[in-house]
Amino acid sequence: MLLEPFEGNYLNVITMFNPEIYTERRNALRKLIPSGIILLPGNTEAAYNYAANTYTFRQDSNFSYFFGLENPDFVGIMDVDNGTDYIFGNDFEIDDIIWMGPQPKVIDLAAKVGVKNTASLSELGVFLNNAILKRRPVHFAPAYRAETTMQLSSLLGLNPLRLRDYASLPLIEAIVKLRSIKADIEVAEIEKAIETAWHMFTTGMRMAHPGRKEQEIVGAMEGISIAHGRPVSFPIILSINGQILHNHHHENILQEGRMMVMDAGSETSLNYASDITRTVPVGGKFSQKQREIYEIVLQANLNGVAATKPGVFYKECHTIAAETIAAGLKDLGLMKGDVKEAVAEGAHALFFPHGLGHMLGMDVHDMEGLGQIHVGYDNEIQPSSQFGTAYLRLGRRLQPGFVVTNEPGIYFIPELIDMWKAEKKYQQFLNYDKIEEYRHFGGIRIEDDILVTADGSRVLGKPIPKTVAEVEQTMADKL
Numbered sequence: 001m002l003l004e005p006f007e008g009n010y011l012n013v014i015t016m017f018n019p020e021i022y023t024e025r026r027n028a029l030r031k032l033i034p035s036g037i038i039l040l041p042g043n044t045e046a047a048y049n050y051a052a053n054t055y056t057f058r059q060d061s062n063f064s065y066f067f068g069l070e071n072p073d074f075v076g077i078m079d080v081d082n083g084t085d086y087i088f089g090n091d092f093e094i095d096d097i098i099w100m101g102p103q104p105k106v107i108d109l110a111a112k113v114g115v116k117n118t119a120s121l122s123e124l125g126v127f128l129n130n131a132i133l134k135r136r137p138v139h140f141a142p143a144y145r146a147e148t149t150m151q152l153s154s155l156l157g158l159n160p161l162r163l164r165d166y167a168s169l170p171l172i173e174a175i176v177k178l179r180s181i182k183a184d185i186e187v188a189e190i191e192k193a194i195e196t197a198w199h200m201f202t203t204g205m206r207m208a209h210p211g212r213k214e215q216e217i218v219g220a221m222e223g224i225s226i227a228h229g230r231p232v233s234f235p236i237i238l239s240i241n242g243q244i245l246h247n248h249h250h251e252n253i254l255q256e257g258r259m260m261v262m263d264a265g266s267e268t269s270l271n272y273a274s275d276i277t278r279t280v281p282v283g284g285k286f287s288q289k290q291r292e293i294y295e296i297v298l299q300a301n302l303n304g305v306a307a308t309k310p311g312v313f314y315k316e317c318h319t320i321a322a323e324t325i326a327a328g329l330k331d332l333g334l335m336k337g338d339v340k341e342a343v344a345e346g347a348h349a350l351f352f353p354h355g356l357g358h359m360l361g362m363d364v365h366d367m368e369g370l371g372q373i374h375v376g377y378d379n380e381i382q383p384s385s386q387f388g389t390a391y392l393r394l395g396r397r398l399q400p401g402f403v404v405t406n407e408p409g410i411y412f413i414p415e416l417i418d419m420w421k422a423e424k425k426y427q428q429f430l431n432y433d434k435i436e437e438y439r440h441f442g443g444i445r446i447e448d449d450i451l452v453t454a455d456g457s458r459v460l461g462k463p464i465p466k467t468v469a470e471v472e473q474t475m476a477d478k479l
């Protein structure tokens with residue numbers, strides 16, 4: 001039989017935005033930087049347990065945003081003063097081709113993102129030295145990987161241990177300004193990642209029945225993410241011990257009577273993420289006690305979304321969610337006294353010891369590598385130092401185009417309850433005897449991804465079962 005001629009599988013030629021998008025992004029960045037060179041290294045391969053066995057490659061989000069290419073070992077340069085862009089990278093040699101397949105030349109890859117000038121990596125040092133000799137500022141963002149730290153240190157002759165001190169504040173602020181506002185095409189990507197999450201979560205719900213091991217559900221959800229294109233956007237948090245906020249221990253066998261938290265997301269091929277949390281009763285039916293706590297968290301989520309509008313401080317949405325939680329727990333007899341006063345003093349943080357949410361985009365905690373303070377706060381508002389609210393990653397005023405998570409929760413953390421009780425902390429607001437009845441309850445968190453629109457906000461993506469009735473109905477279709 002004669003085989004059809006087979007088109008080679010070219011490496012890393014993924015569907016990207018049009019070249020103009022990347023050119024526009026770079027030009028917008030250039031306008032925000034007074035002068036000099038912007039140096040944006042892409043990620044290198046990272047060794048897993050030996051050099052040739054690497055983690056799944058993940059491009060740096062800033063490189064991906066401005067230079068689009070998914071290839072390891074590329075470096076992007078923008079000259080602010082003459083408007084020229086460059087990509088430094090090496091063409092594949094025959095050994096690379098044998099092991100990894102053919103790949104277009106760097107110059108052809110660069111054209112896909114609107115860049116005309118390319119050179120090999122070995123020329124980068126001379127290029128930067130010339131700029132440094134002319135005393136031109138070289139702007140770079142803080143590195144979060146050791147490989148990048150060493151690369152930048154060596155290129156710029158800086159102490160790797162002090163590299164962060166030399167990162168460019170104008171560059172950080174400019175990137176945050178641009179990446180904070182999501183264009184429609186970016187929102188569409190995030191919605192694709194949520195569509196994958198819909199499959200992951202409805203499967204997880206249908207599997208959450210007694211006798212099943214947590215790890216089986218983690219495996220199924222992670223597999224769905226990969227089957228839709230990309231790995232998960234962060235290690236899946238899934239546990240019947242949902243009171244541990246980021247629990248990556250998945251050895252438990254599910255038992256009737258427990259709640260199971262699932263906090264997970266997927267990434268698209270363009271590196272946009274989803275971040276969703278649902279909590280379900282093992283076996284598929286909420287007990288009265290579970291339903292009562294669940295409805296409070298759900299109401300906090302809904303009230304937080306309703307308050308999410310341009311011009312509003314996200315800290316205010318956090319406070320509204322915290323007050324909803326405190327009011328609900330007061331109705332159940334776990335809290336007492338004036339709700340607003342209790343939240344202002346921080347008593348609610350026994351149950352809700354984290355923030356309402358964070359920015360979401362190409363990173364799950366979007367741009368956190370640049371420094372959270374620059375992403376979530378500004379000269380109008382600084383982070384709180386109060387326990388619980390101090391973890392709020394986004395406090396500043398919302399603008400149309402922001403995508404944020406809304407993820408309130410109620411947790412019964414035995415160690416924290418014991419500590420506060422022994423200290424008689426917030427006795428005027430907390431009914432410790434009643435709280436003891438919930439000691440082994442676990443935790444509940446509900447998280448959606450929200451777009452701030454011109455006049456309000458919208459929950460993004462295909463709706464993932466969230467109300468008690470929707471969750472019970474989904475779980476009834478057992479897997």
Ligand code: GLY
Pocket residue numbers: 234263264275276
């Ligand atoms: N979904 C994990 C987090 O927001 O930290």
Ligand code: MN
Pocket residue numbers: 275358405407447
């Ligand atoms: Mn989150």
